[in-house]
Amino acid sequence: MKSVKIFLFSVIFLSIGSICFSNTSDLLLKAENHIASGNFDTAIEILNTIQFPEGKNEEDTINYVKAKIRIAQIASITKDFSSAQAACRKALNADPQNSEAKELLNSIKRQQSPKYVLFFTDSIRFFPSLLKGAFMTLLLVIVTMGVSPIGGLFIALGRISRFAPVSIICWFIIWFFRGTPLLLQLFFIYYGLPALGITLSPLCAALIGLGVNYSAYLAEIIRAGILSIESGQMEAAKALGMTYSQAMKRIIIPQTYKRLIPPVGNEFIALIKDTALVSTISMVELMRSADRLFNTYFNVNVLILAAVMYLLFTTVFTFIFENLEKRVGIYEKR
Amino acid sequence: MKKDNNILLTLKGITKYFGTHKALDNINLDVKKGEKVVIVGPSGSGKSTLLRAVNLLEKVEKGHIFFEKKEVGYRFKKGKRLLDSPKNISFLRSEIGMVFQHFNLFPHMTALQNVIEAPVTVKKMPKEKAVKIAEEVLAKVGLSDKKDSHPAKLSGGQKQRVAIARALAMEPKLMLFDEPTSALDPELVGEVFNTIKALAEEGMTMIIVTHQMGFAREIADRVIFMENGIFVEQGTPEEFFSSAQKNERISGFISSIL
Numbered sequence: 190m191k192s193v194k195i196f197l198f199s200v201i202f203l204s205i206g207s208i209c210f211s212n213t214s215d216l217l218l219k220a221e222n223h224i225a226s227g228n229f230d231t232a233i234e235i236l237n238t239i240q241f242p243e244g245k246n247e248e249d250t251i252n253y254v255k256a257k258i259r260i261a262q263i264a265s266i267t268k269d270f271s272s273a274q275a276a277c278r279k280a281l282n283a284d285p286q287n288s289e290a291k292e293l294l295n296s297i298k299r300q301q302s303p304k305y306v307l308f309f310t311d312s313i314r315f316f317p318s319l320l321k322g323a324f325m326t327l328l329l330v331i332v333t334m335g336v337s338p339i340g341g342l343f344i345a346l347g348r349i350s351r352f353a354p355v356s357i358i359c360w361f362i363i364w365f366f367r368g369t370p371l372l373l374q375l376f377f378i379y380y381g382l383p384a385l386g387i388t389l390s391p392l393c394a395a396l397i398g399l400g401v402n403y404s405a406y407l408a409e410i411i412r413a414g415i416l417s418i419e420s421g422q423m424e425a426a427k428a429l430g431m432t433y434s435q436a437m438k439r440i441i442i443p444q445t446y447k448r449l450i451p452p453v454g455n456e457f458i459a460l461i462k463d464t465a466l467v468s469t470i471s472m473v474e475l476m477r478s479a480d481r482l483f484n485t486y487f488n489v490n491v492l493i494l495a496a497v498m499y500l501l502f503t504t505v506f507t508f509i510f511e512n513l514e515k516r517v518g519i520y521e522k523r
Numbered sequence: 524m525k526k527d528n529n530i531l532l533t534l535k536g537i538t539k540y541f542g543t544h545k546a547l548d549n550i551n552l553d554v555k556k557g558e559k560v561v562i563v564g565p566s567g568s569g570k571s572t573l574l575r576a577v578n579l580l581e582k583v584e585k586g587h588i589f590f591e592k593k594e595v596g597y598r599f600k601k602g603k604r605l606l607d608s609p610k611n612i613s614f615l616r617s618e619i620g621m622v623f624q625h626f627n628l629f630p631h632m633t634a635l636q637n638v639i640e641a642p643v644t645v646k647k648m649p650k651e652k653a654v655k656i657a658e659e660v661l662a663k664v665g666l667s668d669k670k671d672s673h674p675a676k677l678s679g680g681q682k683q684r685v686a687i688a689r690a691l692a693m694e695p696k697l698m699l700f701d702e703p704t705s706a707l708d709p710e711l712v713g714e715v716f717n718t719i720k721a722l723a724e725e726g727m728t729m730i731i732v733t734h735q736m737g738f739a740r741e742i743a744d745r746v747i748f749m750e751n752g753i754f755v756e757q758g759t760p761e762e763f764f765s766s767a768q769k770n771e772r773i774s775g776f777i778s779s780i781l
């Protein structure tokens with residue numbers, strides 16, 4: 190308590206002293222010190238003592254403008270937008286060309302406009318770079334969607350194979366890639382492989398990581414789909430003289446499509462969100478773009494906009510999968 | 524080997540185990556070209572297993588299969604019994620048609636597609652030719668108007684007739700029927716029997732497993748009673764049904780299913 194009293198006393202003493210004896214530069218310095226230690230009110234008091242110089246003293250004019258800008262900045266942080274604007278105007282009266290004051294005034298005006306206008310103007314500002322990121326996300330999603338069902342099918346067929354070595358290898362692939370976090374796999378591919386002399390671009394590493402991981406996941410789904418087809422189908426195909434691979438290709442696998450679309454669709458929705466993980470291996474996609482903008486502007490609207498874009502993707506793909514399911518299964522309806 | 528040139532299929536000493544259970548016990552059978560053999564017997568007696576052994580859907584531990592005088596199905600390597608190459612097995616199966624109790628039509632294909640599938644995929648027949656044959660066999664089973672329907676849209680009897688057409692499109696030398704009417708509602712049994720009868724009249728060689736004694740009597744050249752993996756009794760329908768009255772097990776079986 191004692192130290193606080195001493196501190197307050199010295200602050201008051203110092204400010205009175207500064208009003209009486211300092212020139213404008215000293216005053217500014219003092220005010221900065223107060224700002225640095227968080228005494229905004231005292232700082233503003235000091236800054237307000239800096240008057241517009243009567244004569245044409247250039248240094249005093251500059252200091253006056255600086256003081257007003259400082260006042261405006263403090264006021265805008267404390268959401269006192271009218272004082273902030275007034276201070277800006279005073280600064281601009283003294284120095285109409287001052288760009289800092291102009292920008293500040295604009296930003297204060299922007300902050301005063303209604304929330305939805307603000308969101309709109311922010312959106313327009315952030316949209317281009319987020320859109321670029323979104324395109325990259327879409328690319329990752331579509332390539333993985335194209336590659337992983339094929340990879341998954343081969344791993345599933347290998348897993349079902351009666352040739353033990355193939356079956357064991359495929360079991361291992363599934364076991365490993367489903368049993369470790371995707372993030373870890375990505376790190377290993379991007380940061381770990383260079384140690385073995387394989388250096389990949391972020392895009393390449395991301396596509397390999399997502400592709401293999403999702404192949405392993407889909408393999409189990411596809412395997413279950415194949416095993417769910419009645420054994421009578423394979424028997425009928427064999428009885429007609431088809432080989433195992435002909436029967437798989439012509440009879441069994443086509444019948445799994447309808448059953449596979451819902452669970453595979455689910456995995457693909459998860460994939461859309463999982464692509465955000467590749468931002469950790471310096472791949473600039475939607476999440477990374479949003480993260481960058483957010484760290485620059487500390488503006489929550491960036492995150493809202495990114496969320497809207499992700500939702501747009503998941504909604505569109507959900508719709509596509511639902512339609513596909515209806516169309517593919519048509520033969521089963523009576 | 525028999526000297527009879529008319530023999531299509533010979534089974535010699537066929538023995539099949541499921542674990543320790545002997546499903547087929549030293550089965551011997553000659554089937555002449557054009558002959559209709561009907562196999563009857565209680566559930567679990569090994570009738571399906573026998574049919575499946577003939578087209579190698581079931582691998583047997585002992586015995587030999589001769590089709591058109593040639594031994595088929597197995598190779599012997601260093602005293603070990605191995606299934607023949609997939610190509611040879613595939614070829615044998617393409618010459619033997621099989622009709623299943625539960626039809627096993629391909630649900631993702633129309634009736635016509637079901638029928639042309641094997642000729643195109645297995646025999647590499649040009650599609651136009653396969654379609655021509657398919658239309659003929661579908662007409663034969665009376666389903667020309669259903670050729671573009673998927674199985675889900677067909678009745679049980681129609682499904683089984685498509686399944687018969689599907690087998691016929693491969694122009695098989697032998698037809699195996701495993702309880703072709705057991706899954707059908709009684710009123711649909713007749714249409715399938717008539718189809719099989721028409722086929723029989725054309726001279727097709729057949730082995731038919733059925734529980735329908737009336738049909739057996741009507742179509743069979745020979746009836747075989749099977750139990751516990753053994754042929755207990757066989758003969759012409761007349762011989763079989765008269766001796767059946769003397770054989771307690773057979774008469775018991777027949778009265779149980781009537």
Ligand SMILES: Nc1ncnc2c1ncn2[C@@H]1O[C@H](COP(=O)(O)OP(=O)(O)OP(=O)(O)O)[C@@H](O)[C@H]1O
Pocket residue numbers: 541544546564565566567568569570571572573
């Ligand atoms: N895949 C299998 N694994 C183990 N046992 C089997 C298998 N298939 C058949 N069996 C057994 O072999 C025996 C003969 O079966 P099979 O299906 O040939 O009889 P079935 O005469 O056709 O009978 P049903 O009239 O019921 O069709 C039965 O005891 C059955 O339980």
Ligand SMILES: [Mg+2]
Pocket residue numbers: 570571572701702
């Ligand atoms: Mg059976």
